[in-house]
Amino acid sequence: MSEAENLFADGEAYERRIGRWSRVVGEAFIDWLAIPKGLRWLDVGCGNGAFTEVLIARCAPAAVSAIDPSEGQLSYARTRPGAKLAEFRVGDAQALPYPDRSFDAATMALVISFIPDPIKAATEMMRVVKPGGWVAGYMWDMPGGGIPLEPMYRALRSLCIAVSVPGIEVSRRDKMREVWEKAGLQSIDTRVIRIPVVYSDFDDFWQSFSVPEGPSGQAIRKMSPLEIEQLKMRLRDQLPTGRDGQIVYEAFANAVSGRAPS
Numbered sequence: 001m002s003e004a005e006n007l008f009a010d011g012e013a014y015e016r017r018i019g020r021w022s023r024v025v026g027e028a029f030i031d032w033l034a035i036p037k038g039l040r041w042l043d044v045g046c047g048n049g050a051f052t053e054v055l056i057a058r059c060a061p062a063a064v065s066a067i068d069p070s071e072g073q074l075s076y077a078r079t080r081p082g083a084k085l086a087e088f089r090v091g092d093a094q095a096l097p098y099p100d101r102s103f104d105a106a107t108m109a110l111v112i113s114f115i116p117d118p119i120k121a122a123t124e125m126m127r128v129v130k131p132g133g134w135v136a137g138y139m140w141d142m143p144g145g146g147i148p149l150e151p152m153y154r155a156l157r158s159l160c161i162a163v164s165v166p167g168i169e170v171s172r173r174d175k176m177r178e179v180w181e182k183a184g185l186q187s188i189d190t191r192v193i194r195i196p197v198v199y200s201d202f203d204d205f206w207q208s209f210s211v212p213e214g215p216s217g218q219a220i221r222k223m224s225p226l227e228i229e230q231l232k233m234r235l236r237d238q239l240p241t242g243r244d245g246q247i248v249y250e251a252f253a254n255a256v257s258g259r260a261p262s
């Protein structure tokens with residue numbers, strides 16, 4: 001099993017942990033791209049289809065192909081009522097299983113940090129879109145603390161529990177631009193997307209992030225019951241909690257878009 005499959009093997013767990021925020025940031029990303037409707041799209045690293053569903057709802061595409069290395073994620077994606085249009089298949093961003101010029105637009109939603117060779121992936125996306133086609137993506141700003149899981153990471157770090165998050169540096173806005181430039185894309189633009197993250201109470205937060213999925217879920221799985229109690233206490237101290245028990249903070253992602261040479 002690859003590292004990606006290890007981290008993201010269960011589509012339902014992903015949905016509980018972070019799928020709701022994937023959708024919110026995905027909507028803002030699509031609004032920013034402002035690409036015409038009725039196009040042929042490729043969704044790279046589609047995971048459990050959280051973004052694919054948003055793409056279909058907002059862009060009225062003519063067709064959507066979606067790939068991910070994790071069959072566990074794909075089986076969940078295939079059950080989504082709003083993603084019936086998409087053709088889901090197993091694949092790797094670094095060797096896309098499509099002929100040249102197959103799509104009008106290719107996106108990579110919250111994926112770039114998990115890819116060993118991001119420039120190769122961007123080059124592949126450029127290869128499979130037609131000349132002038134769109135190639136775009138976004139990733140939580142991990143060095144800046146923009147990922148919705150940041151409070152959990154901070155609490156784990158404060159207890160000296162290591163969380164191994166791959167590819168942190170490439171989620172910087174300047175690095176994402178650099179990857180697009182090195183791949184040969186043109187008319188490159190970047191922006192920061194900010195979203196509110198809201199949990200109704202501590203249990204809502206805990207149940208979302210303690211599922212055994214992703215880097216923090218895997219770290220929690222290895223903790224003793226005593227360590228878990230300590231972690232909960234640390235979180236209760238640190239989380240921005242209102243008088244009504246609601247937990248509210250901001251998450252932010254860096255987005256990049258470019259066009260394939262004509």
Ligand SMILES: C[S@@+](CC[C@H](N)C(=O)[O-])C[C@H]1O[C@@H](n2cnc3c(N)ncnc32)[C@H](O)[C@@H]1O
Pocket residue numbers: 004005008019022026044045046047048049050051067068069070073091092093094108109110111114115116
């Ligand atoms: C954080 S999830 C994002 C899923 C979805 N795009 C979303 O917006 O919710 C990252 C996804 O990247 C996938 N991934 C990891 N390595 C990959 C690779 N080499 N090629 C394509 N996808 C990959 C993982 O399997 C996982 O589903």
